[in-house]
Amino acid sequence: MTLSxxxxxxxxxxxxxxxxxxxxLAPGERVPSVRHASRTYGVSPSTVFQAYYLLEDRGLIQARARSGYFVREHAKHPLHEPESPVERGPRQAQTTEVDVSELVFSVLGSLKNPATVPFGSAFPSPYLFPLARLARSMAQSVRDMPPQAVIADMTAGNPDLRRxxxxxxxxxxxxxPMDELVITNGAMEALNLCLQSVTRPGDLVAIEAPAFxxxxxxxxxxxxKAVExxxxxxxxxxxxxxxDSLQRLPIKACWFMSSLQNPLGASMxxxxxxxxxxxxHGHQVPLIEDDVYAELYYGTQPPKPVKSFDRDGLVMHCGSFSKSLAPGYRVGWVAGGRYAxxxxxxxxxxxxxxxxxxxxxxxDYLQHGGxxxxxxxxRHALEMQQGAMLASAARHFPASTRVTRPTGGYFLWFEFPERVDSLQLFQLALAQGISLAPGPIxxxxxxxxxxxxxNHGHPWDAGSERAMETLGLILATF
Amino acid sequence: MTLSxxxxxxxxxxxxxxxxxxxxLAPGERVPSVRHASRTYGVSPSTVFQAYYLLEDRGLIQARARSGYFVREHAKHPLHEPESPVERGPRQAQTTEVDVSELVFSVLGSLKNPATVPFGSAFPSPYLFPLARLARSMAQSVRDMPPQAVIADMTAGNPDLRRxxxxxxxxxxxxxPMDELVITNGAMEALNLCLQSVTRPGDLVAIEAPAFxxxxxxxxxxxxKAVExxxxxxxxxxxxxxxDSLQRLPIKACWFMSSLQNPLGASMxxxxxxxxxxxxHGHQVPLIEDDVYAELYYGTQPPKPVKSFDRDGLVMHCGSFSKSLAPGYRVGWVAGGRYAxxxxxxxxxxxxxxxxxxxxxxxDYLQHGGxxxxxxxxRHALEMQQGAMLASAARHFPASTRVTRPTGGYFLWFEFPERVDSLQLFQLALAQGISLAPGPIxxxxxxxxxxxxxNHGHPWDAGSERAMETLGLILATF
Structure with missing residues (x-):
C-alpha cells in the first residue's frame, strides 16, 4: 500500500x-478521547474510532469499560533504548580483514536442536506462513507447467513471477523495467552476486556496525575488507x-539495510x-540494498527503499520471499540496475x-493466494509478539538493560550492562536449552x-516467558 | 546395477x-548365429536369444525373416572417429588465463528461440523426462511436509533425499557416510563450491581439453589458471x-569427467x-569428479567413478538430477570426501x-516413482537417437568428417575438415534456425x-534430418 x-x-x-x-504515550496511560482527538487533530470522530479499533487489533491499546482506551500494560516498566553506537564507537572508521565465520557457525549449530527455544533463530516461526495454501499453488503449477519450461525458465526466470x-x-x-530483475536462490545469492559484480578480492566495502x-x-x-x-x-x-569514509578510502561498494536493519531494526x-x-551518487559508489524485511513493517505504511530514488541504476535492490512467505523455497531476486x-x-x-x-x-500464490x-x-502477529517480548524483558532483565523498538520485523537488540559477556551468556543459556545471537557475531x-x-518471530507462550525468566536469572549472575 | x-x-x-x-561388426553385417555364438562364447542359447532381443530393443540389430540378426543399416557409411588430440596438440601443457565467457554467452543466447533446432543445447529434450509423475511426487510431498522442514531442511538437506x-x-x-553428502543447487553449484574449497585466486587447476x-x-x-x-x-x-604437468607445475586441483566426458563422450x-x-594420491592433489552424465550410459553396465577407489577422501564426486530427471528442479550433490x-x-x-x-x-520420486x-x-531413447544422428551425419556431412562414438549421453563431437571454421559455421547455421556448440567454446x-x-537428446524427426542436411550444405561451402 502506498501513501496515496x-x-x-x-x-x-x-x-x-x-x-x-x-x-x-506510556503504558497504562489513557489515549485521547475520541472527541478530544477529533478536535485536536482535525479528523472526524469516525476516523478516530476506526483508528482505535485498528490499534486495539494490533495489540497496542485496550478498551476499559466506561473509561475509554488505554495503552496496554505489557511494557509497564519499559527498558530504555540503546544509546547511539556513533557516540561510543571509534570516530574514524577502520578497514578490517573479516574472520568471524567460526563463531557464526557455532551459533548456527546451536539451532539444530528443535527442542531449543529459538531466540537465536534467523527466521520467524514456519507456522506463521501459509504453507498449506502455497502447497496448493505448487501442486497446481507443476501440474500445469509445459515441459519446456523446466529448461527455458532456468535462464530467464519464471515470466509470471518476474511480472x-x-x-x-x-x-x-x-x-x-522487467529486465532489471534477476531471480535468485534467495536474497543470499543475490547479495553474493551483486558484491562479485562490483568488487575484486582485496577491495573495500562499507557495511553496517552492527551488521548481519x-x-x-x-x-x-x-x-x-570491511569498513564498518x-x-x-x-x-x-x-x-x-x-x-568521511567515502572521502578517505577507495570504497568500491556499500552493503546496507536501509529499512528494519538486522540486527538493530533501524529504519532510515x-x-x-x-x-x-x-x-x-556523488562518489559513484554502488549501493547493494539488502531489503529482505521490507514487507514486515508494522502499521500500514511501507518504508520506501533507497532504490526508489535511483536515477541511473546505481542501486542493486535485493529482496526475498524467505522472511515473509516461504524460507525453504529459496526464491529471491535483485533489481540490479546497471549491473543486472x-x-x-x-x-x-x-x-x-x-x-x-x-x-x-x-x-501462482502471488496471483491467487492472498x-x-x-x-x-x-505483521500483526509479529507486532504483538514484539510487545510480549518487550514486556517480558522489562519483567526479567536487569533494569539497566537497553533494548531497541523496531517498527517492524522480529528481532530485538538488547544492550546488557557492560559486565555481561554475551558469548558466555550464549553458552550458559544454551545449556538451559535457550539459543540467542550474541553481539560479537x-x-x-x-x-x-x-x-x-x-528473535520474537515465534508465537509467544509460557515456554517463551520461562525462557526469558531463565535468561534474567543468568544475567543476574554476571 | 552393479556387475554382480x-x-x-x-x-x-x-x-x-x-x-x-x-x-x-559393421552395419549390415550378420551377427553370429545363436548356435555359433553359444558355442564360441560358452553361453547358453537362451542367453544369446535374450541378448539379441535386448540389442534389437536398443536399436542396434534387426531381425530379417529366415536370415537371422543383422547390424542395423543406419550407419552404412560410418564416419571415422577423430584422432587423439594427444598426437596433435602441443606436447607440453601450458597454463592459461581463461577468457571465453563472451563467446559462451553468445552461443547460449542463440538457444533462447524455441523455434531453433537445438543441436547446441546442453540438455536432452524435456519430453524424455517423467515430469507428470514428478509433479505428483511434488504435490504429495509439499502437502505432507511438516512446517518446520521448510526451515530445518535448509541446513542439513532433505534427510530422505540424502538417504x-x-x-x-x-x-x-x-x-x-551420509554426512559426506552435501545437497546443492545442481551440480554447477557443487563444482563451484568444490573448487573454492581447495583453491585461491591465481592457483593452477588441471582441466580437460576440450572441456565443458x-x-x-x-x-x-x-x-x-587452466592447465589443459x-x-x-x-x-x-x-x-x-x-x-608430466603434475611433476612440473604446482597444480592445486583437477576437474575431470572420467565417464562420458563433455564434449567428447570419452569414458576412462x-x-x-x-x-x-x-x-x-601420490601428489595429494584433490580430484573434482564431475559425473553428471553417470546415469546415461548405454547398455546395462554403469561406469564406476574414480570416487569408488578413493581411500582417504581426496575425491569430490559431483552428481545431479538435471541431466537424467529434472533440469529446472536444480538439485545436485557432492560426495565431498575430506572437504565436505x-x-x-x-x-x-x-x-x-x-x-x-x-x-x-x-x-519421493526416487522412493516411489520408478x-x-x-x-x-x-538410455534406450538416447542410444537410438545417437544412431540416427550418426547415420544422418554419414549421409550429409563431408566424408572426411570424423565423429566420436560415445557409449552414453547425448552429445556427438564432430571434427570437420581443417578448412571449416566452426564459429562461422555456427553463425551460418543459426541464420538457418539451427544451433550448435562450436569447438572454441x-x-x-x-x-x-x-x-x-x-546434441542428439531430442527425439529424431524430419526436422532433425532436414537440419543435418542443411548443415551438410553449409559445410560444403567451406
Whole structure:
C-alpha cells in the first residue's frame, strides 16, 4: 500500500502507534478521547474510532469499560533504548580483514536442536506462513507447467513471477523495467552476486556496525575488507561517518539495510535515504540494498527503499520471499540496475537458476493466494509478539538493560550492562536449552560483547516467558 | 546395477554392442548365429536369444525373416572417429588465463528461440523426462511436509533425499557416510563450491581439453589458471601428459569427467581410473569428479567413478538430477570426501540451500516413482537417437568428417575438415534456425576451430534430418 492509497484512519493510527513506541504515550496511560482527538487533530470522530479499533487489533491499546482506551500494560516498566553506537564507537572508521565465520557457525549449530527455544533463530516461526495454501499453488503449477519450461525458465526466470514482482515494485512507487530483475536462490545469492559484480578480492566495502553476520561471512569468503559504518538504533546509518569514509578510502561498494536493519531494526527516514543516495551518487559508489524485511513493517505504511530514488541504476535492490512467505523455497531476486546483466551472467556460472517449480508456485500464490492478506496477519502477529517480548524483558532483565523498538520485523537488540559477556551468556543459556545471537557475531571487530539479538518471530507462550525468566536469572549472575 | 547383479545375457549384449560400436561388426553385417555364438562364447542359447532381443530393443540389430540378426543399416557409411588430440596438440601443457565467457554467452543466447533446432543445447529434450509423475511426487510431498522442514531442511538437506542418494552409491559399489553428502543447487553449484574449497585466486587447476565450457567460465570467474590436459576421444584423459604437468607445475586441483566426458563422450576404463587416482594420491592433489552424465550410459553396465577407489577422501564426486530427471528442479550433490564440511559451510554463505520442495519431490520420486525404469527408457531413447544422428551425419556431412562414438549421453563431437571454421559455421547455421556448440567454446586457448558438439537428446524427426542436411550444405561451402 502506498501513501496515496492509505486511508486517513490508518495514517492516524500510525501516528498514535509512533507516540506509543517512542514513549510519549506510556503504558497504562489513557489515549485521547475520541472527541478530544477529533478536535485536536482535525479528523472526524469516525476516523478516530476506526483508528482505535485498528490499534486495539494490533495489540497496542485496550478498551476499559466506561473509561475509554488505554495503552496496554505489557511494557509497564519499559527498558530504555540503546544509546547511539556513533557516540561510543571509534570516530574514524577502520578497514578490517573479516574472520568471524567460526563463531557464526557455532551459533548456527546451536539451532539444530528443535527442542531449543529459538531466540537465536534467523527466521520467524514456519507456522506463521501459509504453507498449506502455497502447497496448493505448487501442486497446481507443476501440474500445469509445459515441459519446456523446466529448461527455458532456468535462464530467464519464471515470466509470471518476474511480472508479479515488478508489479509489487510499481505499486510501491518504484518503476523498473522487467529486465532489471534477476531471480535468485534467495536474497543470499543475490547479495553474493551483486558484491562479485562490483568488487575484486582485496577491495573495500562499507557495511553496517552492527551488521548481519552473513555480510561478514560473505566478505570473508570473497577476501574483501570491511569498513564498518555505525548504525543508530532508530535512525540507521550514520551518514556523516559514511561521508568521511567515502572521502578517505577507495570504497568500491556499500552493503546496507536501509529499512528494519538486522540486527538493530533501524529504519532510515525517507529524507535520510534520499541523502544517502545523493552521497553515493556523488562518489559513484554502488549501493547493494539488502531489503529482505521490507514487507514486515508494522502499521500500514511501507518504508520506501533507497532504490526508489535511483536515477541511473546505481542501486542493486535485493529482496526475498524467505522472511515473509516461504524460507525453504529459496526464491529471491535483485533489481540490479546497471549491473543486472553482469549479475545474471554470474548466476549462470554459479547455480544457473533457482528451482523452477518453486518460482512457479510463488508466482501462482502471488496471483491467487492472498499474499497481502497474509502479510497483514503476519505483521500483526509479529507486532504483538514484539510487545510480549518487550514486556517480558522489562519483567526479567536487569533494569539497566537497553533494548531497541523496531517498527517492524522480529528481532530485538538488547544492550546488557557492560559486565555481561554475551558469548558466555550464549553458552550458559544454551545449556538451559535457550539459543540467542550474541553481539560479537555481528561485528568484524568482535564488538558488541555485551549485546545480543533475540528473535520474537515465534508465537509467544509460557515456554517463551520461562525462557526469558531463565535468561534474567543468568544475567543476574554476571 | 552393479556387475554382480548384472545378468549374463546383459553382459553378453554389452560385448556385442561394443563390437558394433568399434566397427568389428559393421552395419549390415550378420551377427553370429545363436548356435555359433553359444558355442564360441560358452553361453547358453537362451542367453544369446535374450541378448539379441535386448540389442534389437536398443536399436542396434534387426531381425530379417529366415536370415537371422543383422547390424542395423543406419550407419552404412560410418564416419571415422577423430584422432587423439594427444598426437596433435602441443606436447607440453601450458597454463592459461581463461577468457571465453563472451563467446559462451553468445552461443547460449542463440538457444533462447524455441523455434531453433537445438543441436547446441546442453540438455536432452524435456519430453524424455517423467515430469507428470514428478509433479505428483511434488504435490504429495509439499502437502505432507511438516512446517518446520521448510526451515530445518535448509541446513542439513532433505534427510530422505540424502538417504536415497547414499543408497544409490551403495548399490553402485561406493560406500560413503551420509554426512559426506552435501545437497546443492545442481551440480554447477557443487563444482563451484568444490573448487573454492581447495583453491585461491591465481592457483593452477588441471582441466580437460576440450572441456565443458562452464568449467572455463568458472575458472575465469574465480581467477584460476587452466592447465589443459588432452583427452583421447575414446579413452579419456591422457595420463602421461597429466603426470608430466603434475611433476612440473604446482597444480592445486583437477576437474575431470572420467565417464562420458563433455564434449567428447570419452569414458576412462576402470584400470585407467584407478591409475588416475593413484597418480593424484601420490601428489595429494584433490580430484573434482564431475559425473553428471553417470546415469546415461548405454547398455546395462554403469561406469564406476574414480570416487569408488578413493581411500582417504581426496575425491569430490559431483552428481545431479538435471541431466537424467529434472533440469529446472536444480538439485545436485557432492560426495565431498575430506572437504565436505568446508563445502557445506561455503554453501551456507552463498545460497544457504537448494529449494526444499524440489528436494522433497525428488526424494519421493526416487522412493516411489520408478527412477530406474525411467532411466532404462531414457538410455534406450538416447542410444537410438545417437544412431540416427550418426547415420544422418554419414549421409550429409563431408566424408572426411570424423565423429566420436560415445557409449552414453547425448552429445556427438564432430571434427570437420581443417578448412571449416566452426564459429562461422555456427553463425551460418543459426541464420538457418539451427544451433550448435562450436569447438572454441570448449577450450581456454580457443582451439578446436574445426570442431563442433551436436546434441542428439531430442527425439529424431524430419526436422532433425532436414537440419543435418542443411548443415551438410553449409559445410560444403567451406
Amino acid at each position: 492509497t492509505m486511508k486517513r484512519y490508518e495514517k492516524f493510527a500510525d501516528e498514535i502507534a509512533e507516540s506509543i513506541r517512542n514513549g510519549v 508479479q514482482i515488478a508489479l509489487r515494485y510499481m505499486v510501491a512507487g518504484v518503476r523498473l 553476520y552473513a555480510t561478514l561471512q560473505v566478505l570473508e569468503r570473497l577476501k574483501l 559504518i555505525p548504525v543508530h538504533p532508530r535512525e540507521g546509518i550514520d551518514l556523516e561517518s559514511l561521508a 527516514s525517507e529524507d535520510k535515504k534520499r541523502a544517502l543516495y545523493e552521497l553515493l 546483466e553482469q549479475i545474471s551472467r554470474l548466476k549462470l556460472m554459479t547455480t544457473i537458476s533457482p528451482s523452477v517449480p518453486a518460482q512457479a508456485a510463488i508466482a 499474499y497481502d492478506r497474509h502479510l497483514r496477519k503476519l 555481528f561485528s568484524a571487530t568482535r564488538r558488541f560483547g555485551n549485546c545480543a539479538r533475540l | 547383479t548384472m545378468k549374463r545375457y546383459e553382459k553378453f549384449a554389452d560385448e556385442i554392442a561394443e563390437s558394433i560400436r568399434n566397427g568389428v 536415497q542418494i547414499a543408497l544409490r552409491y551403495m548399490v553402485a559399489g561406493v560406500r560413503l 565450457y562452464a568449467t572455463l567460465q568458472v575458472l575465469e570467474r574465480l581467477k584460476l 590436459i588432452p583427452v583421447h576421444p575414446r579413452e579419456g584423459i591422457d595420463l602421461e601428459s597429466l603426470a 576404463s576402470e584400470d585407467k581410473k584407478r591409475a588416475l587416482y593413484e597418480l593424484l 564440511e568446508q563445502i557445506s559451510r561455503l554453501k551456507l554463505m552463498t545460497t544457504i540451500s537448494p529449494s526444499v520442495p524440489a528436494q522433497a519431490a525428488i526424494a 527412477y530406474d525404469r525411467h532411466l532404462r527408457k531414457l 570448449f577450450s581456454a586457448t580457443r582451439r578446436f576451430g574445426n570442431c563442433a558438439r551436436l
